[in-house]
Amino acid sequence: MKAVQVTGYGDVDKLEVVTQAIPEPKEGEVLIKVKACAINNTEIWMREGAYGTGSKSGWKPEGVQFPRTPGSDITGIVVKTGDSVDQSMMGKNVVLFPFTSSGENGFEHISEDMSFIGSEYDGGYAQYVVWPAHLCYDMPLSDYIESAVFTVSGLTAWHMVEQIQVQPGETIMVTGANGGVGSLNIQIASKVFGAEVIAIVGDLDLEEKMKELGAAHVLSYKSKNLADEIIRVNEGPIDSVLDVVGDALFSTSLQVLKKGGKFCTSGSAGGQKTELDFRTLYLKHITLYGSVLGTTEEFERMLHAISEGKIKPVIDRTFPLEKAGEAQVYFKKSGKLGKVVLLPEE
Ligand SMILES: NC(=O)c1ccc[n+]([C@@H]2O[C@H](COP(=O)([O-])OP(=O)(O)OC[C@H]3O[C@@H](n4cnc5c(N)ncnc54)[C@H](OP(=O)(O)O)[C@@H]3O)[C@@H](O)[C@H]2O)c1
DSSP, rough: EEEEEHHHHHHEEEEEEEEEOOOOOOOTEEEEEEEEEEEOOHHHHHHHTTTOSSSOOSSSTTTOOSBBOOOOOEEEEEEEOOOOOOGTTTTTTEEEOEEEOOOOTOOGOTTTTTEBBTTTTTOBBBBBBEEEEEGGGEEESSOHHHHHHHHHHHHHHHHHHHHHHOOTOOEEEETTTHHHHHHHHHHIIIIIIOOOOEEEEEEEGHHHHHHHHHHEEEEETOOTHHHHHHHHTTTTTTTEEEESSSSSHHHHHHHEEEEEEEEEOOOOTOOOOOOHHHHHHTTTTTTEEOEEEESSHHHHHHHHHHHHTTOOOOOEEEGGGHHHHHHHHHHTSSSOOSSEEEETOO
């Protein structure tokens, strides 16, 4: 089969198109013919070694075992089953839950042994992938590409919204609102949980699209008076922030949060380190939440909301699998709207 592997930490030239044997499903696993694999920043940081806070590393401090096939947001069809897998799995169109974990229900995402597809296991930048049968779910939509774009961004967004217990009518600021996670944070917070969303983008030409996703107000991070604008459109300080940007909007976020407000971070696309005046936190009684992915039950709730049409796929563009390097460079570009997807058969 054709696959794209990361051969070591570094730039996109560390991505190599290879031909290799189709993997065999072991006991409890299925073999999936990959139909679509959406890109996430996680595999770019895995290649760059950017998860390491000291030396370079992948998700786990002990680092990535190269060569590694990246890619976590996978849809496809089950074409072979390993021992002890129910034969009814054959021919199913599935979407993969992206990690294994021995954590109990509700704590899978914070278990020490959590291991991620595309980082600790070979992933979906390939024509075939093997995965535990119990982590393969029915696709929420009939289309492979549309069903592939929720896995990591959607699960992360869903978990963030549940973590801060968004209530109907609350005002939530969503940063990185045109990106993979942000475009789902808008939809989940507004259309599933009934919040009033202020979407933060760079380019205000995206305003109409953001409103279609459920944003009540759309503002630009390029504005010199962003904090004032947020307070003006909301007629006062806001309840919570769902953030994926990090440093670039941290001080604005703390400024516009109400007393007792909540700040939830799952990413740092606009800067990984920041300055914090502790007085802002304690004088305003602000709660900080750190967030990575989510639980299988949240994944199931998200798939249900997708199949009901409450949240919709937002797809920027597709690339053929062999152009994975070009696709990763494109992913990093400012101003895209939603997800970038690799297609092994294009
Ligand atoms: N914790 C988790 O489980 C988890 C899961 C998925 C992603 N993440 C992280 O979340 C972050 C976003 O991921 P994504 O997939 O949504 O990425 P993405 O699709 O590339 O979106 C990034 C967003 O951040 C905005 N942004 C970048 N730099 C900015 C700046 N200096 N000021 C304001 N906005 C800025 C971008 O706006 P422009 O388009 O205008 O540049 C864009 O809206 C990444 O750091 C990723 O690693 C974490």
